[in-house]
Amino acid sequence: MTEQSKRVSLLVLPNESIGAPIHGLYETLVLVDAVAPEAGTRPLFNVEVVGPKRGIFPSACGLPLEVHRSMEEVDETDIVIMSSMLFENMEWVTGRHPETVAWLEQMHRQGADLCSACAGALLLAETGLLDGLDTTTHWAFAPTFRKNFPQVNLHIDEVLMVGGQRGEFVMTGAASSWQDLIVYLISRHASPAIAQKIGKFLLYSWDCRSQAPFMPFSPPADHGDSVIRQVQDWLQANHARGVSVEQLADESGLAPTTFNRRFKQATGYSPIQYLQHLRVEKARGLLESSDVPIEAISWEVGYEEVAAFRRIFKRLTTMSPGEYRRKFRIPEHALARIA
Numbered sequence: 001m002t003e004q005s006k007r008v009s010l011l012v013l014p015n016e017s018i019g020a021p022i023h024g025l026y027e028t029l030v031l032v033d034a035v036a037p038e039a040g041t042r043p044l045f046n047v048e049v050v051g052p053k054r055g056i057f058p059s060a061c062g063l064p065l066e067v068h069r070s071m072e073e074v075d076e077t078d079i080v081i082m083s084s085m086l087f088e089n090m091e092w093v094t095g096r097h098p099e100t101v102a103w104l105e106q107m108h109r110q111g112a113d114l115c116s117a118c119a120g121a122l123l124l125a126e127t128g129l130l131d132g133l134d135t136t137t138h139w140a141f142a143p144t145f146r147k148n149f150p151q152v153n154l155h156i157d158e159v160l161m162v163g164g165q166r167g168e169f170v171m172t173g174a175a176s177s178w179q180d181l182i183v184y185l186i187s188r189h190a191s192p193a194i195a196q197k198i199g200k201f202l203l204y205s206w207d208c209r210s211q212a213p214f215m216p217f218s219p220p221a222d223h224g225d226s227v228i229r230q231v232q233d234w235l236q237a238n239h240a241r242g243v244s245v246e247q248l249a250d251e252s253g254l255a256p257t258t259f260n261r262r263f264k265q266a267t268g269y270s271p272i273q274y275l276q277h278l279r280v281e282k283a284r285g286l287l288e289s290s291d292v293p294i295e296a297i298s299w300e301v302g303y304e305e306v307a308a309f310r311r312i313f314k315r316l317t318t319m320s321p322g323e324y325r326r327k328f329r330i331p332e333h334a335l336a337r338i339a
Helices: 019-035 098-109 120-126 139-148 175-189 192-202 226-238 245-252 256-267 271-289 294-301 306-317 321-328 332-338
Strands: 006-011 045-051 055-058 064-067 079-082 113-117 160-163 169-172
Touching: 006 019, 006 098, 019 045, 019 064, 019 175, 019 192, 045 064, 079 120, 079 175, 098 113, 098 120, 113 120, 113 175, 120 139, 120 169, 160 175, 169 175, 175 192, 226 245, 226 256, 226 271, 245 256, 245 271, 256 271, 271 294, 271 306, 271 321, 294 306, 294 321, 306 321
Parallel strands: 006 045, 006 079, 079 113, 113 169
Antiparallel strands: 055 064, 160 169
């Protein structure tokens, strides 16, 4: 356990940062000492909100966020956390925050850990410090992340990743993954027992689960290849049928080799991978909204062998069909209201 309080800077950008994670991170770190008094008389964490300027500014959703100190007032810190953000059309534009990027680089040179949750990884990546390293972010921001930072190895299935020579970069995935981040940091800088205690008190999950079960299958349709788009539409309507790559090539009017190449180039998936994702996406909807037996769902989405369906489902979602249903089944009272 640390003998000195760790200085934590929660970095916010006016009109871009989302308020809930900032408040959640702040209050969790403050509550640690109350929930785990055995930590000692000295606060485990001294936490403050920092930003380009001191004052009260609107969050991305309009709620006010108070910035305690400007970045230029913070000469040293131990941990910087960049959390969820929203920006126009979900497209990250580099070069908009040069002073913030320079400050992050300075804090890193002075030994601070740089952490991100959700879209905060985009700002962290702009420093160049993640080049050649592994990271994660919210799955919805994967396209703009890969476009802007191809030199960073993005693992969108992962919830939490640690990188750097001394583990000084800690990144987590989608919006509420800030909870995984803060429990990890408390475990690392206080103790696993204290992290477990605060996690139980606040009902935070501590399993660093994959993001895969939460990620919808949203294949690109605006790739400009009209022939492949027609095949995509055909598959959407006929994915439950027994389909071979040769049949799909015939449907497209292309030679099989040309079809495979163009399909992968347009969608990012091989035809077989694409079909598997379509079928699993259909199965997920049935598991969430019905009590149809898994064997019947397997048949309905196009798999005659239930074992094959279970294997493919788990490979793509990291969960068995039964586990998925238990976690994501829409409650009966909600289904009754919908009906």
